[in-house]
Amino acid sequence: MIRSLIRSWTPPSTQSPPRRARWTALRRGLRRFAPVFALAVAVALSTGMLQGQSSDRAKTLGGKLICMCGCNEILTQCNHVGCKVSGAMLQEMDQRVSAGDSDDLILQSFVQEYGTQVMAEPPTHGFNGLAWAIPIMAFAMGLGLVITVIHHWRQRVVMAPAAGASVSPEMMARARREIDRQTDD
């Protein structure tokens, strides 16, 4: 990218020939050192990014674990002063993140060390996946029930014949009251 930027940059045509020659020499020099420069920038950037990622990743991963001191809180939210358990767990997390371990590997290592209870969320597979499935099943079943109820209610509608016995004033008054009641809110 840097090379293309350098290539695309041209000095103004109004420059005098000796200055143009100097620019050409500078461009050549830059072109020669461009890969080295780009590498330096990339390393600097990636170091910075890795450092940022390290703490962010550790925080994100810490949010997926439970502190095992018995407080039952998320690891990064344990508020016990000098909590040795959360301190040690967070330190271990930082070390593993710095070592470049993958998220899965880090989480698995915590599961092996503390058991499945360390994960703040139940697994999505096996028996414990049922925890995720229950709300979805409840919604699906509820939706089915609502649709059935609506279908049932709509089928019960009985159409009255257009012409029939005349409506008495009492019936009309009752109907008006009923309409009032049903439409006042």
Added chain:
Amino acid sequence: MDLFGSFALLLAFLCGLYAFGAGIAAIATRKPLLIKSARNAGMAVCVLIWLGFGSLAYLFFTDNFSMAYVVEHSNRTLPAFFKFAAIWSGQQGSLLFWSFLLSIYVFSALFAYRGKHPELMPYVGVVCAGVQLFFLTLNNFIASPFQVLGAAGATGTLQWIARADGNGLNPLLQYTEMVIHPPILYSGYTGFTIPFAFALGALLGRYPGEKWIHLTRRWTMIAWGFQGVGILLGAHWAYAVLGWGGYWMWDPVENASLMPWLTATAFLHSVMMQEKRGMMRVWNVWLVFTTFLLTIFGTFLTRSGVVNSVHAFAQSTIGPWFLGFIGLTLLVCIVAYWRNRDYLRSDNNLDSLVSRESSFLFNNLILLVACIAVISGTLFPVLSEWIRGTKISVGAPFFNKVNLPIGLFLLFLTGIGPLLAWRKTSMSSLRRNFGGPMLIGLVAGVVGIVLGLRNFYVTVCLILSVFVTLTILLEFYRGARVIAARTGSNLFSSVAQLTMRNTRRYGGYIVHFGIVLIFLGISGTAFNQDKQMEMPAGAEMQIGPYHLTNQDFDSTQEPNYLTERATIAVDRGGRQVIMLYPERRFYPANAESGTMVAIYSTLKEDLYVVYAGRSPETQKPVIHAYLNPLVKWIWLGGAIVALGTLLALVPSRQPVLAIRAVEVAPAGTVAVPARIPPRKDDGYGGHD
């Protein structure tokens, strides 16, 4: 006084037995004298419970350290304000407090309807007495707060002894909010007994029509309001005291308070279908039953030790009693329903899918799914351990993932519900009402994205919040415009008139607006920041736009605790905005410590500073600062919900249609009356 309290509770239990038995006999024989006698016995139970509770309060305020419960939860230097809170800080006292609040509700119901509804009230009395008997059994025989301290004397006989001082109150409870949060939350829990008693009584007695709904509507709203405010106060307490920077961690006890609130919310909506259309009778009865059962279940969760929680009482053997009561109540409900199910047949049918009725059905579905998600998540670790033998955790990330979409869908329904008419809504009317607010909501979403909003759920929440707010405003505007046109009054006065004409409806809209603010406040969580560092005097920290300088540390001795306090100057843009004093307190009486968080709260964000103590390695003070956006909106929303609920409880003012009088009626015409009297109540309690 200890004996007085014990005797009062024992007598209350005996009176309760009589009220229950005499009530059943009264229902069977229909003898008026027996009905009255059972009712009076029910009221006597309440008075005796008040005396029992009063005597426990007296023991706390007089530092009677011959009582085991007082020793455990109080000490001499405890301020009087917190001695009051200490009454319900333990298992035994909180159960008596439950009985006390329940007795206020029961007494009020029995007194308010004395001599009225003779076919229904004996059933209500029996159900209330049954529930009170259960709690009085616990108060008297399982978890009595009146146990005295005893020791073997010189002759080998048991002698009463008194301790010089008590162990003191849990530091987490020595906070102003803790004095009001439990009473308000418990008022919610216990209040649901009244609609339950009326629903079961109406079912057992096959009480005609929808009258029990009208009789219990205000009771339900009161209980619902208390429960909601209690939940929010609990969240605020957790936020200000626990010092972890959040207000809701999906703790089992928090979940236990949310479950009945969700089903009660569903009931408050679906009950309108029964009132207006005579529909969903079975559903409503079961919603009331479920709400009551969930209040007892929540109490079971808090007290049985079946789940781990920071709020739970000490593990005890009380759990089976609650399970037994829940099982028995459920059995009674099932039998009552099965024997009287034909009484609950619906009057009407659904005319259209696009109608207010449908929106209530979906609202109920979503609220119930949310409730099931909370219950299943709370109990799944127990189920997993029981079936698989492995312990798992179901923490906040699970609940957030599951409940976020549910909550947003509910917010969407909050917006479209008021736009739909009863029975049927035409598509053109839907487009007309729906189009504008949704379009503006979408524009707000786009503006949010342009301004840097990159969180999907927050963007959706913003769109829906704008949409719902606009639909609410439109509802007010349309109604007020009609009144303004008729009466000539200005728009603001018309809004007031409109609201007072149908307090339930417009109070409900205000509640909806409060809920919108709460949703917006919660969405701020996506942008929380925090920073923790050692900060000796002179050290500085930058978090968001705030620059914190630790100016000093001091340590002082108060009568009840020792405190370490940081003095932190907070600057913003080079200008000092506030001084914050986060504290860490140590209570020698029970050798426990507690946090006093310092919060600088604005509408935009909260700067939340915790003095986390001294670093174990360097002994330097550690400050943990959080920047939590929009938290104030949650408390503001809660206050608006409470206001809306209060407004909905106010009886509606009947509109009086004033028609200009015809001064001189021409010959051969009929004179128009000067005033049309308000429509007589048709038994449905008017518009409210």
